[in-house]
Amino acid sequence: MSTILIGVDATARSEDAVALARRLARLGAGDVVLATVTADRDEGHATVRRMRGLLAGIEPERIRTAIVPGRSAARGLHDLALAEDAALIVVGSTHTGRLGRARPGATGERLLLGAPCAVAIAPHGYRTRLDGVLTRVGVAYDGSPEATAAFGAAHAVARATAARLQALTVIPLEVYGTYASGYAEIDAALRGALARAIEDVPDAEGVVLDGRPWAALAAYSEQLDLLLVGSRGYGPVRAVITGGTSGPLLHHAHCPVVVLPRGVEHPLAGLLEPVAVAR
Numbered sequence: 001m002s003t004i005l006i007g008v009d010a011t012a013r014s015e016d017a018v019a020l021a022r023r024l025a026r027l028g029a030g031d032v033v034l035a036t037v038t039a040d041r042d043e044g045h046a047t048v049r050r051m052r053g054l055l056a057g058i059e060p061e062r063i064r065t066a067i068v069p070g071r072s073a074a075r076g077l078h079d080l081a082l083a084e085d086a087a088l089i090v091v092g093s094t095h096t097g098r099l100g101r102a103r104p105g106a107t108g109e110r111l112l113l114g115a116p117c118a119v120a121i122a123p124h125g126y127r128t129r130l131d132g133v134l135t136r137v138g139v140a141y142d143g144s145p146e147a148t149a150a151f152g153a154a155h156a157v158a159r160a161t162a163a164r165l166q167a168l169t170v171i172p173l174e175v176y177g178t179y180a181s182g183y184a185e186i187d188a189a190l191r192g193a194l195a196r197a198i199e200d201v202p203d204a205e206g207v208v209l210d211g212r213p214w215a216a217l218a219a220y221s222e223q224l225d226l227l228l229v230g231s232r233g234y235g236p237v238r239a240v241i242t243g244g245t246s247g248p249l250l251h252h253a254h255c256p257v258v259v260l261p262r263g264v265e266h267p268l269a270g271l272l273e274p275v276a277v278a279r
Contacts, residue, residue: 001087001117001270002030007077007107008051009036010043013092013124018054020122020256021090023134025058027160028271032058033084035066037076074110086117087270088258093124100125102253112250112259115240118153118267120258121250134161138207138224138255140217140245141167143193146230149267150260151197154228155204156272165204168220169194170213213245218252227255231262 006021008014018034025032034051038044044067055063068076081089094105102123104112111119139154141147151167158165169190173183191208198204209216221227232243240261242250250257260267 001085002028003033003084003086003088004030004271005033005035005077005081005084005086005089005117006051007036007073007089007091007111008034008047009038009073010047010050011092011095012127013095013105013122014047014051015054016092016122016124016126017090018051019127019129020120022055022058024088024090024120024271025055025062027157029062030087030271031062031064031084033064033066033080033086035068035077035080037068037070037073039069039071041067041069072110073107077107077111078115082116087268088118088120089115090120090122092122092126095124098124100254101251102255102257103251108250112240112242112247116261117240118258118260119240120256121253122256123254126256134158134163134225136166136224136226137161137163138166138168138221138227140213140227140229140249141169141194141197142190143197144230146232146260146262148197149265150228150230152266153258153260153268153272155201156268157226157228158203160272163225165201166207166224167194167198167204168207168209168217170216171208171210172213173210214248214252217245217249218254221249221257222254224255226258227253228258228260230260 034048036044048065070076091108093103102121137158194206229246231241
């Protein structure tokens with residue numbers, strides 16, 4: 001699982017996806033596959049040829065292209081990801097979203113409901129961000145197995161890029177604010193889980209936010225270059241399934257967001273060296 005699969009078409013949003021994939025591909029040595037799903041092979045070849053020219057800095061022998069016949073981009077990318085045993089699918093945001101914000105389009109939304117590997121969403125206009133260095137990597141953390149796996153992946157990304165790693169825990173005040181004892185228990189549990197996660201990671205910083213989890217994470221994402229989140233805690237194993245936090249977060253984040261599949265201990269192991277995380 002070392003392949004990065006980039007879903008592209010003839011639109012500018014695909015340039016955003018390619019820009020993000022190019023930056024992530026520099027962290028490893030796996031293949032990069034430019035894939036388009038179309039019933040028109042000539043159009044498909046023209047698309048991947050143009051997008052290939054945007055992968056500057058990636059060794060030519062690592063780059064492959066795929067023209068997938070069909071009309072459902074999500075289905076075609078899903079099946080290709082299985083065939084390639086891909087570690088990551090990268091797609092752009094819809095053109096109707098706000099500039100600088102992530103907002104998955106129809107293809108992205110469908111991939112986020114069952115993709116067989118991690119899915120990254122590039123914000124609208126990401127191609128215009130000239131500084132490609134990742135200096136601040138964040139991860140949503142609540143102590144769950146999915147969050148623990150996401151923390152390990154985020155640690156590996158941060159270490160590979162010498163970036164600052166921030167583990168973000170949100171105390172959901174809107175749920176527990178009127179119940180003092182319940183709030184205190186939740187607060188203590190989340191803070192304790194965060195402290196245990198970062199205690200053996202000297203370059204990690206714990207950040208406690210409050211409010212609605214997706215809104216707090218989205219607001220904080222303006223300070224990040226990349227945010228990793230786990231899938232919800234139930235659903236098919238080894239699949240990406242967004243939940244009540246990751247779903248709305250993906251419609252408001254300021255930085256690229258990577259959603260990791262559930263039930264996979266090292267979800268980006270093929271791209272990066274896995275890192276053990278305290279439990």
